[in-house]
Amino acid sequence: MTLELAHLHRRFAGFGALDDVSLSIAPGEFLALLGPSGSGKTTLLRILAGLDYPDSGSVHRDGEDFLATPARERRIGMVFQHYALFRHLTVVENIAFGLRVRPWRTRPSRAKIHEQVDRLLARVQLEGLGGRYPAQLSGGQRQRVALARALAVEPDMLLLDEPFGALDAQVRVTLRRWLRELHEELQLTTVFVTHDQEEALELADRVAVMNQGRIEQVGPPEQIYQQPATPFVCEFIGKVNRVELRRTGVGLAAGGWMPEGDEPWQGRYAKATAYIRPEQLSLVVPPTLPAWEARLRHVYLAGSVAHLDLYVPSLDQTLEADVASEDLSRLGLQAGRELRIAPRSAVLFPHDGSGATVDRERWIWLEPDRVHA
Amino acid sequence: MNPAVGRRKPGLTRRLVRLALILLALVFLLLFLVLPLAAVFVEAFRQGVEPYLESIRQPEALSAIRLTLLVAAIAVPLNVVFGVAAAWAMTRFEFRGKALLGALIDLPFSVSPVISGLVYVLLFGAQGWFGPWLEAHGVKIIFAVPGLVLATVFITLPFVARELIPLMQSQGSEEEQAARVLGASGWQMFFRVTLPNIRWALLYGVLLCNARAMGEFGAVSVVSGHIRGLTTTMPLEVEMRYNEYDYVGAFAVASLLALLALLTLGIKTLLEWRYGDELAAHAPGGH
Numbered sequence: 001m002t003l004e005l006a007h008l009h010r011r012f013a014g015f016g017a018l019d020d021v022s023l024s025i026a027p028g029e030f031l032a033l034l035g036p037s038g039s040g041k042t043t044l045l046r047i048l049a050g051l052d053y054p055d056s057g058s059v060h061r062d063g064e065d066f067l068a069t070p071a072r073e074r075r076i077g078m079v080f081q082h083y084a085l086f087r088h089l090t091v092v093e094n095i096a097f098g099l100r101v102r103p104w105r106t107r108p109s110r111a112k113i114h115e116q117v118d119r120l121l122a123r124v125q126l127e128g129l130g131g132r133y134p135a136q137l138s139g140g141q142r143q144r145v146a147l148a149r150a151l152a153v154e155p156d157m158l159l160l161d162e163p164f165g166a167l168d169a170q171v172r173v174t175l176r177r178w179l180r181e182l183h184e185e186l187q188l189t190t191v192f193v194t195h196d197q198e199e200a201l202e203l204a205d206r207v208a209v210m211n212q213g214r215i216e217q218v219g220p221p222e223q224i225y226q227q228p229a230t231p232f233v234c235e236f237i238g239k240v241n242r243v244e245l246r247r248t249g250v251g252l253a254a255g256g257w258m259p260e261g262d263e264p265w266q267g268r269y270a271k272a273t274a275y276i277r278p279e280q281l282s283l284v285v286p287p288t289l290p291a292w293e294a295r296l297r298h299v300y301l302a303g304s305v306a307h308l309d310l311y312v313p314s315l316d317q318t319l320e321a322d323v324a325s326e327d328l329s330r331l332g333l334q335a336g337r338e339l340r341i342a343p344r345s346a347v348l349f350p351h352d353g354s355g356a357t358v359d360r361e362r363w364i365w366l367e368p369d370r371v372h373a
Numbered sequence: 374m375n376p377a378v379g380r381r382k383p384g385l386t387r388r389l390v391r392l393a394l395i396l397l398a399l400v401f402l403l404l405f406l407v408l409p410l411a412a413v414f415v416e417a418f419r420q421g422v423e424p425y426l427e428s429i430r431q432p433e434a435l436s437a438i439r440l441t442l443l444v445a446a447i448a449v450p451l452n453v454v455f456g457v458a459a460a461w462a463m464t465r466f467e468f469r470g471k472a473l474l475g476a477l478i479d480l481p482f483s484v485s486p487v488i489s490g491l492v493y494v495l496l497f498g499a500q501g502w503f504g505p506w507l508e509a510h511g512v513k514i515i516f517a518v519p520g521l522v523l524a525t526v527f528i529t530l531p532f533v534a535r536e537l538i539p540l541m542q543s544q545g546s547e548e549e550q551a552a553r554v555l556g557a558s559g560w561q562m563f564f565r566v567t568l569p570n571i572r573w574a575l576l577y578g579v580l581l582c583n584a585r586a587m588g589e590f591g592a593v594s595v596v597s598g599h600i601r602g603l604t605t606t607m608p609l610e611v612e613m614r615y616n617e618y619d620y621v622g623a624f625a626v627a628s629l630l631a632l633l634a635l636l637t638l639g640i641k642t643l644l645e646w647r648y649g650d651e652l653a654a655h656a657p658g659g660h
Contacts, residue, residue, distance in 0.1 A: 049550075049554050050553075050554070051550050051553070051554070071553050071554055072553060072554070072555075072556040072557065072558070073556075074554075076554055077554075078551070078554045080547050080550070080551055082547060084547035084548045084550065084551040085548075085551075086548055086551070086552075086565075086566055086569075087548070087570065088569040088570060097552070097555055097557075097565070098555035098556055101552070101555065101556055101557040101558070101561045101565065102556060149551075149555070150555075153555060153556060
């Protein structure tokens, strides 16, 4: 079952929730819709569920018009952000709901429903809790009931709206892994909405990054992380340092450092912005190579990783670098130390005359191969 | 200027204020609620049980009771349907004039009942806008049962809707959406998800609506025409008997209305105590 979304537009009073969104969802894939609040990701999910409709554009499932199919006939399982469990029904009744409301011709027998519910209770590891009401369950248990209820109707596609949003950090990580395993087992097309980039990168086969109603980039997590298509994706995914470059006699440069190698723009742009990941900063660069002189201001030890605040006077800017904690003493990294730092890789976007970035002229710069001392 | 004294004093003052306020409330309740209620029963039984029962058994009294029950039996279900529909529209849809609808639902609360009655006379009475046409087709509304029902429906219109709107607002529509995605039809969604979630608030609204429907005097009085045995409801019967100096008879019928009030109060308290968190007045904040 392939879903083709084409040129979807949706406006709510005052703001555009979707602005020309096109996307293709492959059978069995685990797709994340990632973006800040108001980016349109939930609107997109609700359109797939049949709870909202686009002002224009189309959705086709294997060539047939999906938007013309009413919500109840779309064969979709949906887990709502706050689970939306039926508060007056027990866990068993919640899970059985989708089967019990079927027209009598297609409704399974009482025994069949019972059997199916038992199987799902086991699958979501809630055996023995079938008689409870939603109010008597923990957040993680509620989420699993919601999932079992969605799976009970044997859907073709599973939609999850911020599935981990309401859970505390530890439960979240456990459930995330569990959901991933479940997906591998069922091979069910799954679309989930999240604002948490870590969640999206860890779980999904493909991530669609959304901003202001548009899809900024779609791709596998590594691609989104290493080759961000737009400045928004750079800044939204992970932490990133932003450095402004200006054209000098020798090329684009910023305070003593310049990206070596052939500039793809051939001198067409006077300014550019470089995005550098904290783990892509070399901290001990030999004096023969271009680098920034920096002073190490603070070391924040966060378990296996240490975050460093580096002040670069020539940029009048503080850059952030991440190193493995064990490298701290090996490199002699203490607050107050002077260092020569330079990026190992960066993503650069040139600026046009008005100062806006030119996204299609992205340059993924990598440090030239050389033998380090 | 001594902070220690300044701190001790409010404690005493507070206790005095509390005592005074409680006393005031009790005296007030005694004077305006308990005393009149007791008076109703005392006056009703002033000449003993036999005259009391006798005055209730009179055909006019029985007819008034029947009529009151009939009017309530029509007006309350109508307002249940209207109340649920209005609450649904107000909480599940965005539309132009929503605020106006909200204000209109409250209109019967803010308009004097006598005026509401007069409006119906103006519309459907013999000299009214539609009066001649209705008369020509043999339909009688004013000074007849349909007029009583109309006036009562109008007066009791806000009770159910007002009870449901805040509750349905706080519950949100996520469960209904979940039901739809799970394949429920509109009716299944309503009867399996919406109705169970609002049942106690609905019952509460029905209770208040019913109490008002049976007790309404002003609007009903205007459209009734006071035809004994035909268009007098219990409150009207009470007044007529009182005006005829039949005190025992008046208070006997009044005592039935008072009993209805006590019963309503009892069930209402029970509902609040048992299902308080599912009623609009105590609607939960989260989830």
